[in-house]
Amino acid sequence: MGVNEDNLNNFPGEVYKDETGKANFMVTNIDKLANWARSNSLWPLTFGTSCCAIEMMSTASAKYDWSRFGFEVARATPRQADLIIVAGTICKKMAPVLQRLYNQMPNPKYVIAMGACAISGGPFYYYSYTVVKGVDTIIPVDVYIPGCPPRPEALLEGMIALQTKIKKSRAYVVDSPKNEKE
Amino acid sequence: MSNEQLKAYLEITFPTCKLENTIDFPVLIVEKNLLFATMLQLKENPTTLFDFLFCQTAVDYLSRFELVYHLTSTTFRHDLVVKVILEDRDNAEVASVYNLWNASELYENELFDLFGIRFTNHPNLRRIMLGSEWPGYPLRKDYTDVNILIP
Numbered sequence: 235m236g237v238n239e240d241n242l243n244n245f246p247g248e249v250y251k252d253e254t255g256k257a258n259f260m261v262t263n264i265d266k267l268a269n270w271a272r273s274n275s276l277w278p279l280t281f282g283t284s285c286c287a288i289e290m291m292s293t294a295s296a297k298y299d300w301s302r303f304g305f306e307v308a309r310a311t312p313r314q315a316d317l318i319i320v321a322g323t324i325c326k327k328m329a330p331v332l333q334r335l336y337n338q339m340p341n342p343k344y345v346i347a348m349g350a351c352a353i354s355g356g357p358f359y360y361y362s363y364t365v366v367k368g369v370d371t372i373i374p375v376d377v378y379i380p381g382c383p384p385r386p387e388a389l390l391e392g393m394i395a396l397q398t399k400i401k402k403s404r405a406y407v408v409d410s411p412k413n414e415k416e
Numbered sequence: 417m418s419n420e421q422l423k424a425y426l427e428i429t430f431p432t433c434k435l436e437n438t439i440d441f442p443v444l445i446v447e448k449n450l451l452f453a454t455m456l457q458l459k460e461n462p463t464t465l466f467d468f469l470f471c472q473t474a475v476d477y478l479s480r481f482e483l484v485y486h487l488t489s490t491t492f493r494h495d496l497v498v499k500v501i502l503e504d505r506d507n508a509e510v511a512s513v514y515n516l517w518n519a520s521e522l523y524e525n526e527l528f529d530l531f532g533i534r535f536t537n538h539p540n541l542r543r544i545m546l547g548s549e550w551p552g553y554p555l556r557k558d559y560t561d562v563n564i565l566i567p
Contacts, residue, residue: 327547363554363561 246270246401268405272316272342273397274304279315281335283322286349286383290321293386303394312338317396319389320375323351323358324366336373344400346392347375350382357382417463417494425463426496430454441486443497451500452511458487458496459516465489466496469513472523474531476557481508481533502533512538530555 246269247262262270282290293300294308309315312335324332336345347369350356358365369375376399379392417425423442427435433454436443446454458466471486481502488495502508512535513520522544524535529543532553543550552559 327545360565360567363559363564367563367565 244270265405266401269401269403272405273400275307276305276317276344276393276396276400277307277309277315278305278317278319279312279335279339280308280310281318281321281332283320283324283328284351286321286351289383289386289389290319290348293389298386298390300390300393303390303397305393312336313340315339316342317344317346318373319346319348320352320369320373321348321383323356324369324372325364326366327364329366329372332369333372344377344396345369345373345375346377346379346389346396348379348381348389348392349384350380353378353380417492419494422464422494422496429457429461438497441495441497443499445499445501448500448502448510451498452513452516455485455498455513455516458498464494464496465491467491467517469517469519469523472513472520472527474527474533476505476531476555478557479503479505481505481531483510483527483533485513508533509536510534511536514538529553532556 245260245262246266247260249257249260252258282288292298294305300306305317312318316339318336318339320332336343347353351358351365352369355362355365355367359367366372377392377396379388381388384392419437419442423435423437426433426442426444430444430446432447432450434445436445444454458464466487466489468488468490469485470488471484473484475482475484483500483502485498485500486495487498500510502510508531510533512524514524514535514537521539524538525540525542525544527533528535528538528541529545530553535541542548546554552561554561
């Protein structure tokens with residue numbers, strides 16, 4: 235019983251085969267292994283506030299099918315999601331809700347700012363008393379995708395860029411913040 | 417009733433009110449103090465029966481507010497615009513028509529929220545779109561805000 239190599243999607247490490255040609259054991263380090271798993275199973279939160287959300291739904295559906303890259307399990311609760319795609323305008327009344335959703339997500343968590351509104355306020359940048367001028371004023375953003383709205387291909391490109399970013403990051407931080415009393 | 421018949425009827429019934437015409441609706445300009453009585457008559461009178469308020473809004477002309485009511489009758493299918501001019505812009509206050517059309521509860525909340533027009537006898541006048549601590553009334557022409565960017 236070996237692992238069929240076709241199922242190893244760009245495994246970051248060395249794969250050793252036995253005499254039958256199947257992979258028998260693999261050598262890698264834990265950072266790479268964790269990043270490989272995390273980046274290929276990102277669970278997005280279903281969060282859309284305007285027209286970008288339509289493009290996001292289109293990306294999820296059969297024609298563009300983001301399941302091909304490991305995003306298929308869109309979650310309706312932040313407790314089970316590790317990626318939030320800010321798809322649409324964030325107004326001042328929505329901002330605390332977005333902030334709370336972000337805080338409720340378990341670590342590690344990633345944010346994609348999709349479209350002009352999420353990046354800077356977009357068409358509502360001037361003369362607007364309601365729109366938050368860039369979602370990065372509320373929560374940290376990993377990937378920005380320009381467009382109004384971006385095409386599904388652009389969203390996929392951004393999500394793949396996020397995967398690349400995750401693969402290059404440190405999966406485990408050794409010196410995590412300690413409790414002051416200890 | 418057709419628009420011409422309605423205009424002729426309104427001219428006779430409300431001789432003190434000014435009548436105007438737009439492309440689609442006749443416009444009746446009502447005194448602020450007579451608003452509720454006029455509306456009540458328009459709604460209850462069996463020849464008009466305006467039983468549906470389908471839009472209520474306001475326009476800021478910097479010297480005055482104009483309240484605009486769009487009425488229609490589900491029985492006769494005729495429409496009418498009623499306008500009220502509020503000269504005192506800082507203390508704009510007018511009678512609520514909530515007792516005639518319940519739909520006006522949310523319209524009047526919105527007008528209070530964005531224009532700062534107060535409605536007497538409204539059951540629950542509050543801000544519905546902005547937070548309750550919001551300073552000022554954003555749809556007024558002279559509204560300013562430190563966060564608004566102007567190129």
